[in-house]
Amino acid sequence: MSAAADPRTARNARWLGRSDAWQQLETPALCIDLAALEYNIEHLARWARGAGVGLRPHVKTHKCQAIARLQRAAGALGVCAATLAEAEQMVVAEVGSVLLTSPVVGAAKLQRLQALHAARPGQLLAVVDTPAAVAELAALAASTGRPLGVLLEHHAGQRRSGCETRAELGELAAAVARSPQLVLRGVQHYFGHLQHVADPAQRRTQVLAAAAELRDHLAALRAEGVALEIVSGGGTGTLLAAAEAGVYTELQAGSYVFMDAQYEDVLGEDTMLEFHPALYVAARVTSVQSAAARGCVTLDAGQKALSIDPPGPRLRGGGAARGSYAFFGDEHGRWLLPAGAPVPARGARVDLTPGHCDPTVVLHDAYHVFRGGELVAIWPVDARGY
């Protein structure tokens, strides 16, 4: 890694390897607690081995080659990508097969997909959810002369993309079978709408119901001789139930790698899989002048550094006793102090756990990676954009 040469990682590169990096860092800055990240990756990998299910982590959460390589080293089958930019970064990171989980629509993006497939044949997997998508990908694969693996997408109750009925699944399978350069690899069945269902029992019931419907579809297709090796689905909020369902060959968890306040709340009572908060935004106190009158001080991290999704950012370490965070415009936040708490000094450092990790990451260009108080690496957010 040549941090200083990359403008994305240059700003704080001078603190690399220094024990005072945590205090000196220019803020706001997106940071990783490397011990927690490594724990999350290893913890899920060990659980998946025990549960007999594969892992295909979703890189939409981190968009980072270095993190995908850690996931691969822990045994991931490959990765999921939500965007072409993510897929382009991941095929060069050598992290196994890359499943593009959203349909690619529009001539310009299909051209990019074609170029990527031609450059790295055999590494990409794409989803198809309509006969039009099958025709487009068949033409793309034929033009490169290289077979392209595809998964039939079912809507899984979310209805964001994916086909609706068993008959449509059968028609898509037949259309793929008629396309010489397309290879049917399996089915994608992602229920994004169930990941944050608050009640664990209700979440489990809904996942098992969706999986049961899928099991019937798969049995009918297989009875007609359709080979479906991969069944890909599930996410951080539904790992246990998706494994219990026994129908998925691989799980697409993304957020587990970082965690956030949303998933802390969702998974709080569902502790068989306990992940640690690994992502935070480093902030600094910029004004203490109205602390006496208003019980708060001003921080240099606002809506351009932290996603505003509920439940919003939280102070990292020490819990509610340290106080709470509130947005204070686009560039600033308020640290609301508990009654009687000492007022932090102008310039004091504080860390904030985002309310929602994915939309916080895309606000930043790089991760500042800490082990203890030492800044050990700066990793670019490689796959910003689309």
Add this chain to the structure above:
Amino acid sequence: MSAAADPRTARNARWLGRSDAWQQLETPALCIDLAALEYNIEHLARWARGAGVGLRPHVKTHKCQAIARLQRAAGALGVCAATLAEAEQMVVAEVGSVLLTSPVVGAAKLQRLQALHAARPGQLLAVVDTPAAVAELAALAASTGRPLGVLLEHHAGQRRSGCETRAELGELAAAVARSPQLVLRGVQHYFGHLQHVADPAQRRTQVLAAAAELRDHLAALRAEGVALEIVSGGGTGTLLAAAEAGVYTELQAGSYVFMDAQYEDVLGEDTMLEFHPALYVAARVTSVQSAAARGCVTLDAGQKALSIDPPGPRLRGGGAARGSYAFFGDEHGRWLLPAGAPVPARGARVDLTPGHCDPTVVLHDAYHVFRGGELVAIWPVDARGY
């Protein structure tokens, strides 16, 4: 502009100068309606000349050298910057003096400010809100041997930064006077909390009350012989009242250049200054399969392309009769179709006006600049980050 050489602007560069660019564009993509942008810049500049007040547009909204140059060409005195990254980009854009509107806190950022001041002496203006800030900037200016212009900051009722009392203003002025390399240029008085007060009459009353308090402070300081040439404040939501108050020498409007759904709502009944929506996100329909069952289609622009602030994104052109937008996860949106409306085709293009312009801009790397249907330029978001 060498669009193809810059990775931020490369993705859609092949559509430059083509009349089918609007349809072909890879989506989601941040776009500017250049005619609307030029109208907004010229409209505010003409109004300010008539009102006898100066303009110092805030570049935190756009973070773009090309747009700042258009504002400067229309008569802006200079620009405001919220971050060091913005100030660094603006001093090389040659757009007049650059006022850093937030205090710079922390040794590392003070070093960057020192380097910037040394490289471009006379071009920066900084705010001071505490004796500590005066001492830090005095040391910085002394070390460069070049005078640095400063503005005393008063909290203006927002209390995000800035001093509290008239006595504190006097003490700051005296501390600046004792610092050989600091030059007192004036006062900053920015009431960010009043920009979005919904009722125009109430907004005006609150601005005039804040301005009256400031007028008393300025009179007292001037009676003690303190020279205060610049009085900087106001924003897009408070232009009329701030000009009426007669105390500000320059207004810091930022969002007027783009407008957004928030300001459309705030300024809707306050029509002496009518700005046009100039910023939008180009999106594409990626799934229509559940349109019959659910009355909506899926778009490829979600929370990673559009700020989620209320009132949320709106369909551009045609108003509510075209339907409405709802978020559908991080990478997708829903286009909710009016009853009986025809279902758009898979691949159809649609444009979305953001709910809040500033936090939408920072999600993107470049602006796609359209005049009519032609893509005439791609401008990088130069000052992403901090």
